[in-house]
Amino acid sequence: MAVDKKLSLMPGPHIRKEVSIEKIMYLFSLALMLPAGASIFLFGRHALFIILTGVLSAVFTEYIAKRIRRQRFRMDGSALITGLLLALTLPPRLPLWMVALGAVFAIAVAKEAFGGLGYNIFNPALAGRAFLTACFPKEMTRWVLPFEAVTSPTPLNSGFVWHNGKIALYKHLFLGNVGGSLGETSALLILIAGFLLLALGIIDWRIPLCYIGTVALLTFSFGKDPLFHVLAGGLMFGAFFMATDYVTTPITGKGRIIFAAGAGVLTVMIRLFGGMPEGVCFSILLMNAFTPLIDRYVRPRPFGWRKTDEQKRGS
């Protein structure tokens, strides 16, 4: 019986959800436009240049890397996000060539050298940032206040002083009128963008909730101001946009809770006891390294599984 050439044979399911990698990536970048816009508003033209440099170098590096690896380059939006995320975690006065170097490292080393999208272990944007921090410690910690070119420490730095009362501080932190990396200062816009992504089902609520919750709980139990620690620094940004990266975080709900709680613990450790004022970047990177292990051992209980099935799993 000859196969009818006009008929196509396809594996099921024969209908698919209206979703694609591109759709997810571009919606994610769209949400990031909120903190990106805020950074330009707060820190001026140079912020725009940093963002453009980050995005363009990331995409260009991806193109070159794909050419070298003899793979097809496609604008799937992932390099765009890496460039955008990296730019938004950088100080507002960073020289543009450093931004470009960070993006090259992020894409070429942290992503493509590991196999490209889906195979990288570390969050490329954070790896790029860590690389820059290691190479240019001075430039990476030069902060300015929004709307003015005056250098100023971030709220987490030891040199940070505040005289105008707690409520006013919270308000400044919430709106973003403090020193810090481009995208991390305005908690309000991060929240709006974050909730947008939650509503679209693109990010998992477990991660920001557990990450921020753990930090609040721990700082409170160490006698610090939990609200300050939640709003200041890169926690909100990291919790909504970095720790939620699909590739570098666990796939199960339980695994993600462990991941986020672990990142929360590490962040508080670094902030309170470490040599650096901020620990979000390194805590997420460290937990990225644990992701394969978490996925190997934290698995959901299969339907119909009973205690007696336990031996089978080990075999």
Added chain:
Amino acid sequence: MFRTIFKGKSFSGGVKVPENKLTENESVEVFPAPKRAVLPLAQHIGAPCEPVVKRGDKVKTGQIIANSKAFVSAPIHASISGKVTGFIKTITPSSGKVVEAIVIDSDGEDEWERMEAMDLSAPRDELLKRIRDAGIVGLGGATFPTHVKLSPPKDKRIDTIILNGCECEPYVTSDHRVMLEEGEKVLLGLEVIKRILSCDNAIIAIEENKENAISHLRDLIKRKKISTEVVSLKTKYPQGAEKVLIKVLLNREVPLEGLPFDVGVIVQNVSTARAIYEAVFEGKALIRRVLTVTGMVKRPKNLLVRFGTSIESLIDHCGRMEGANEVITGGPMMGISLPVLDLPVTKDVNCILVKRSLRIEERDCIRCGSCVRACPMNLLPTELVKYIKAGMYERCSEYYIDDCMECGSCAYVCPAGIPIVQYIKVAKNEIRRRVKGGS
């Protein structure tokens, strides 16, 4: 009736799929008996049948033409009256296996051979034998011989019968129409099941998108004073999967590698119940079924079709449409696409879906975890695919590959377009082959 508060009850995992029940208001139309019927000898799970007729024999509608001595098997009947004109090889539309088939050319008389009518007072063994003799298999698509399913091991006590009218696959409306148009027969068929299992506790499960079927059956039950409950379930795929259904209705989990009777439950499809009615009360063998022809056809319909009718003739009857290049038997989630259209309708074909094929490029997994959340069996589909791709089949059992019922929820939601179910099917076959090979 405390269970009625479970209206809209659901389960974890699963997916929302566009329903596309184009034919839900189309009354069942009797499709004329074909001039030629091609009847494959294996239309069920279990031992294939041996022909009991030879070329040139005259047969009547409903006469057994192939049978097997095996317990897990069901006989095949002539679906039209006429002459056996030969034996050919054909493909069963649902399994894709090449099997032998008996060809009958019609004499145009449609003379029936019926069995003696029975009623509920008949002994249980007689009823079971009748169900076997009538060739009844699970008409929801599993085609497991019904008399086997209704003979659970002696040590398993059955306390609940679930009649499955969920029909959670998009497009398919055959069960829906059977419930609406032949509700009495369905309920009487259920009474036979109750009698065989000596179990009076029965639930009819229907998704809430079939509101009219729910209220129709509730009315009938009230009027006839039968002790059966109709439960409305949330419309969500795969609500109608046996294990899911039992969990949702009774909060019992069928154990890994277990069967529903392990938790005291037997699930039967509503169309199977109707077939049981006809076998017992009317003495008619299973020679036809209601199926939906839908998708890219000019007039989507529900048709009552004799087995052995060519699928192509059904599509022509409903009006072919330009641009369609894929024909699927079963629903779009679990159905399979056909290599040729000149295939006979068999017992398991509940739907013929004509469509334009999706061209989906398979990309690398981005580990989004959508498949993990969609899996109603709580498995890790992406991890399975990872090990299958690496050829590490031994890891698959560690990830409970056998617990996968291939519902397709994972692949449906996958943004990378990975045909996860296909990988799993291939791996299951490979694992089975290795086990058989004794290595």
